[in-house]
Amino acid sequence: MENVYIMNHPLIQHKISMLRNKNTGTNEFRKLVEEIGILMGYEALRDLPVENVEVETPIETCMTPMISGKKLAVIPVLRAGLGMVNSILTLVPSAKVGHVGLYRDPVTHEPHEYYCKLPEAIDERISVIVDPMLAIGGSAEAAVDFVKKQGGKNIKFMCIIAAPEGLKRLHEAHPDVQIYCGHLDRELNDHAYICPGLGxxxxxxxxTM
Structure with missing residues (x-):
């Protein structure tokens, strides 16, 4: 699928395997999510626009590339997406942070919005929406919808694991969005949980288990 990138880097896969382990504690889990986000973000941000600026080194003055344009926007889908925000901020400390709050209906599994606050001039920024899980795909689709409704055009979506059903839904709904996925899992079960997943x-x- 065009604009869909499944990561196969050994470091990412190794850390995802550690995430899956039910005996991995909260502190280690949180650190792993952030580390995976950094590794994925390095790849997802490889097409950031740059411009040459004048810098004075200890030896001489030179023209050298720096990131250009409006500051990047990182937008976590609350609440799990918060775990990946520092990943992007580690790479681009000047990035602005927005938030999209969604909850999933326990019966229909469809998303409902309860909060949406994005940085100003979102239409001039590259937006990176982050959520560790892409299950049914409803929340991801809705999050992209919100960003687009407020003018966002250049949008990337990053998740650690995805189900085929969710990936297909998001890609079909927003084929222009670049989707970066750490691992594509087997399927959703009857309760809409990703299998084998990580809980x-x-x-x-x-x-809060």
Whole structure:
């Protein structure tokens, strides 16, 4: 699928395997999510625009590339997406942070919005939406919808694991969005959990199991 990137780097796969382990504690889980986000972000941000600026080195003055344009926007899908925000901020400390709050209906599994706050001039920024899990795909689709409704045009979506159903839904709904996925899992079960998955990412990040 065009604009879909499944990561195969050994470091990413190794850390995802550690995430899956039910015995991985909250503190280690949180650190792993951030580390995976950094590794994925390095790849997802490889097409950031740059411009040459004049810099004075200890030896001489030279023209050298720096990131150009409006500051990047990182937009976590609450609440699990918060675990990946520092990943992007580690790479681009000047990035602005927005938030999209969604909850999933326990019966229909469809998303409902309860909060959306994005940086100003979102239409001039590259937006990176982050959520560790792409299951049914409804929340991801809705999050992209919100960003587009406020003018966002250049949008990337980053998740650590995805189900084929969610990946297909998001890609079909927003084929222009670049999707970066750490691992494509087998399927969703009857309760809309990713299999083999890693459980509820939000609960494991915040220790609320």
């Amino acid at each position: 509820d990412a939000g609960d494991r990040i915040f220790g």
